[in-house]
Amino acid sequence: MAQSTVSTMLHRLETRHRITVSRIAVIGLVASMPGHFSVEDVLAQSRGIGRATVFRTLKLLVDEGLICRVLLEDGRLHYRVSHDTHHHHLVCKECGAVEDFTTCDLEGLIAGLSVRTGFDITSHWLEFYGLCRTCRETVPASRNAILTPS
Amino acid sequence: MAQSTVSTMLHRLETRHRITVSRIAVIGLVASMPGHFSVEDVLAQSRGIGRATVFRTLKLLVDEGLICRVLLEDGRLHYRVSHDTHHHHLVCKECGAVEDFTTCDLEGLIAGLSVRTGFDITSHWLEFYGLCRTCRETVPASRNAILTPS
DNA sequence: ATTTTTGCAAATGATTTGCAGTCCC
């Protein structure tokens, strides 16, 4: 699974960029991460690869759409291997599990807003937070802080 | 307008915190900002107030709900005087104008997702980006890059 | 009088940059 992810990513990269030892290593790390990860997570395992190269490679992967950014509830940005083109995330606040979902029925809302405000709406951020099935049963009900980021 | 904002904010603060010269100054700056602003924007005008105090005060204002975070398309966080409790932003990519909107008809989407994934969804980030009416007429149509952040 | 808040300067942390050397195609 991770292996096929790696070859897919490399294949998608080779058209416009060079395949190098460092890039293969970073992509390997990225593909081996469970769920979402920070730059720090990658750096921690990237022995022998320059810090700058890790940053540069991650940026490259984002630009090429091979990984996507995951916005955490507190505003931090994590990354994640991208599976679909347009999708959103549902992040568990407790264990960090992420579910992707592609249905984002915002068309109606967008249409209404466009008319009302005169904006030409071209993109959006949408992320949901909550507790996954497992954590729901584990986490004490008392800790039900409702922090709405936006 | 800005003045009344200042007194409202001070009044809401005095219950649980001390009103100090620095806080009045920071709140004055915040209230005078056109639209959304970065910490940097405040720091740039905060002569005589310690850097740390500016950070601490902004954090305090966020915690008290007096200002809110605005997520920019590229992931940067800005701030903005908060007018409603639960609302979202519509940000112009060109001039930075912000419209608030409170109707976020996500209930249906949330309900469906909850059932499908087993998540208990408690909060969300939702921000829209586009061109405001004015910029729509100014910006060349060729520059219609569709960058979907998430 | 007591507790909170402040300013400062140093510490920390994250990301970028300049550049000579190296590697890929």
Next chain:
DNA sequence: GGGACTGCAAATCATTTGCAAAAAT
């Protein structure tokens, strides 16, 4: 061979912290 890429270390930028002095209630 030549441009793309790398590692390194230093530079930059953003944010936090420790602490003694100052200010608020």
